[in-house]
Amino acid sequence: QKEVEQNSGPLSVPEGAIASLNCTYSDRGSQSFFWYRQYSGKSPELIMSIYSNGDKEDGRFTAQLNKASQYVSLLIRDSQPSDSATYLCAVPVFKAAGNKLTFGGGTRVLVKP
Amino acid sequence: GAGVSQSPRYKVAKRGQDVALRCDPISGHVSLFWYQQALGQGPEFLTYFQNEAQLDKSGLPSDRFFAERPEGSVSTLKIQRTQQEDSAVYLCASSSQGPDTQYFGPGTRLTVL
Numbered sequence: 680q681k682e683v684e685q686n687s688g689p690l691s692v693p694e695g696a697i698a699s700l701n702c703t704y705s706d707r708g709s710q711s712f713f714w715y716r717q718y719s720g721k722s723p724e725l726i727m728s729i730y731s732n733g734d735k736e737d738g739r740f741t742a743q744l745n746k747a748s749q750y751v752s753l754l755i756r757d758s759q760p761s762d763s764a765t766y767l768c769a770v771p772v773f774k775a776a777g778n779k780l781t782f783g784g785g786t787r788v789l790v791k792p
Numbered sequence: 793g794a795g796v797s798q799s800p801r802y803k804v805a806k807r808g809q810d811v812a813l814r815c816d817p818i819s820g821h822v823s824l825f826w827y828q829q830a831l832g833q834g835p836e837f838l839t840y841f842q843n844e845a846q847l848d849k850s851g852l853p854s855d856r857f858f859a860e861r862p863e864g865s866v867s868t869l870k871i872q873r874t875q876q877e878d879s880a881v882y883l884c885a886s887s888s889q890g891p892d893t894q895y896f897g898p899g900t901r902l903t904v905l
Binding site for chain 1: 825832835883
């Protein structure tokens with residue numbers, strides 16, 4: 680089992696709809712979770728971080744965390760064509776020597792006008 | 793201020809050649825990470841520096857890969873005797889300390905022919 684898993688997609692959503700992305704992780708001790716957006720040919724850009732169970736909203740983005748189920752999700756409301764990108768779920772692995780990020784494979788989102 | 797910079801942005805090497813990839817982190821950032829991203833995959837951790845100390849190199853795929861950060865700022869990832877399977881985007885990220893947000897550079901796309 681991979682440490683961080685995502686559906687690869689593509690997730691196709693009409694403009695204005697809600698895109699729902701899911702991520703599961705294997706380490707029950709994980710405490711923080713990040714969503715990165717990566718446009719084709721570009722580097723990952725942090726869009727959301729979440730540390731506590733429940734929802735966290737930032738503009739059109741909402742992150743949801745359920746540690747008991749080892750599940751974190753990202754909702755994109757009022758999806759725009761500019762939201763078309765790959766969304767990466769990342770979980771830090773904390774060791775004495777630092778906090779490398781473990782990434783899922785990413786979910787490709789296509790927003791159609 | 794300036795973000796993470798990497799050079800070159802693109803590198804084409806013949807199989808067997810040595811290459812050196814440079815990362816210039818955000819000024820004052822203590823932590824520096826190297827990741828490898830294959831096409832269609834999420835980034836995979838390679839190595840981690842805290843200042844000039846390489847604290848984790850567990851992700852380096854073989855002894856052909858070597859990284860250094862001699863003065864605690866700029867880092868170089870060197871790949872000796874490149875192979876076709878080394879073709880990927882190499883991403884550098886930095887953070888101020890500990891589990892803080894990692895900021896990614898634009899990456900170096902390496903193609904080994």
